[in-house]
Amino acid sequence: MNLYQDIHTAQVQGKSLLAILIDPDKFVAEYAFAKAYLEKTPSQTTHFLVGGSSDASQHIEAVVRILKELSALPVILFPGDYTQITPEADGILFLSLLSGRNPExxxxxxxxxxxxxxxxxxxxxxxxxxxxxGDKETAVQRVSNTLPIPQNDITSIVHTALAGQYLGKKCIYLEAGSGAKTPVSLPIIKAVREAIDLPLIVGGGIRSQKTMQHAYEAGATMVVIGTAFEEDRWDT
Ligand code: 1GP
Structure with missing residues (x-):
C-alpha cells in the first residue's frame, strides 16, 4: 500500500476520493454497529479517517482494528493529539495547524x-x-485555542496553503470544522487549487452528494465527511 502515491495519482488523473471520518467517541467497536455503519456509507468511499478532538485514545485501537477486519479500504489516522497514534492503522495525516498561532x-x-x-x-x-x-465554534477551534481564517479572507487562506507547500507538506486540508454550518466555499477551493500543486482535502459541514460534487468540481481531491453519517443525515 502506498497511500500518498495513490492520493497524488488521483489528483493528477482528476479522480475523486471520499474519506469517511470516524470519530472513535461516536463509534462502537462492535461488529453489528460497525457493519451497519459501513453499510450506510456510499459505494464510492475510498478511505477511512479515524480521529477526533476529544480524548479518544482508549478506544481508537479497537476502532481501527474492526474497520480493518470489516473493510479492505485504507485506514488513515487523523489524530486530535499524539495519544491517538496507533500502529494498527495504515497511515497518518501528520497535521500541522498552519492557520493557527499555537505552537502546541x-x-x-x-x-x-x-x-x-x-x-x-x-x-x-x-x-x-x-x-x-464554518459559522460555528468547532471542536478544533476550542481544543487548539486558535481562530479560524474568515471565509472572505481568501488571500490569507491561499498564502497559508502556499506556505504549507513551501514547507514541504504533501497535502493541504481545508477544514471548516466538524459539524460546520457553512462548508468551505467553492471560491476558496478554486483559489487554493489554482495556487498549489498538492492534493487538496476538503471537509467540514458537507452533508449532501451535491455539495460534495461541487467541492470536487472546484478542485478538491478528497472530500471528508463525518457528521452526516454519524447523524444519519446524508442527503443523496
Ligand atoms: C472534520 O472535516 C471533517 O474534521 C468532517 O467534518 O463532521 O462536518 O463532516 P463533518
Missing part, C-alpha cells in the same frame, strides 16, 4: 508523537491543516 499544534504535538510513529509502520503524510470559519 504547529510543532508541540508532532514532537510528542514522533517516537510513536518511528516505532510503527504507519505511512506518514505531512499535511498542512487550515481551519476556516
Amino acid at each position: 499544534y504547529l510543532i508541540g504535538q508532532q514532537v510528542k508523537g514522533a517516537s510513536h510513529i518511528q516505532k510503527s509502520n504507519l505511512e506518514v503524510i505531512p499535511t498542512g491543516y487550515i481551519l476556516i470559519d
Whole structure:
C-alpha cells in the first residue's frame, strides 16, 4: 500500500476520493454497529479517517482494528493529539495547524508523537491543516485555542496553503470544522487549487452528494465527511 502515491495519482488523473471520518467517541467497536455503519456509507468511499478532538485514545485501537477486519479500504489516522497514534492503522495525516498561532499544534504535538510513529509502520503524510470559519465554534477551534481564517479572507487562506507547500507538506486540508454550518466555499477551493500543486482535502459541514460534487468540481481531491453519517443525515 502506498497511500500518498495513490492520493497524488488521483489528483493528477482528476479522480475523486471520499474519506469517511470516524470519530472513535461516536463509534462502537462492535461488529453489528460497525457493519451497519459501513453499510450506510456510499459505494464510492475510498478511505477511512479515524480521529477526533476529544480524548479518544482508549478506544481508537479497537476502532481501527474492526474497520480493518470489516473493510479492505485504507485506514488513515487523523489524530486530535499524539495519544491517538496507533500502529494498527495504515497511515497518518501528520497535521500541522498552519492557520493557527499555537505552537502546541504547529510543532508541540508532532514532537510528542514522533517516537510513536518511528516505532510503527504507519505511512506518514505531512499535511498542512487550515481551519476556516464554518459559522460555528468547532471542536478544533476550542481544543487548539486558535481562530479560524474568515471565509472572505481568501488571500490569507491561499498564502497559508502556499506556505504549507513551501514547507514541504504533501497535502493541504481545508477544514471548516466538524459539524460546520457553512462548508468551505467553492471560491476558496478554486483559489487554493489554482495556487498549489498538492492534493487538496476538503471537509467540514458537507452533508449532501451535491455539495460534495461541487467541492470536487472546484478542485478538491478528497472530500471528508463525518457528521452526516454519524447523524444519519446524508442527503443523496
Ligand atoms: C472534520 O472535516 C471533517 O474534521 C468532517 O467534518 O463532521 O462536518 O463532516 P463533518
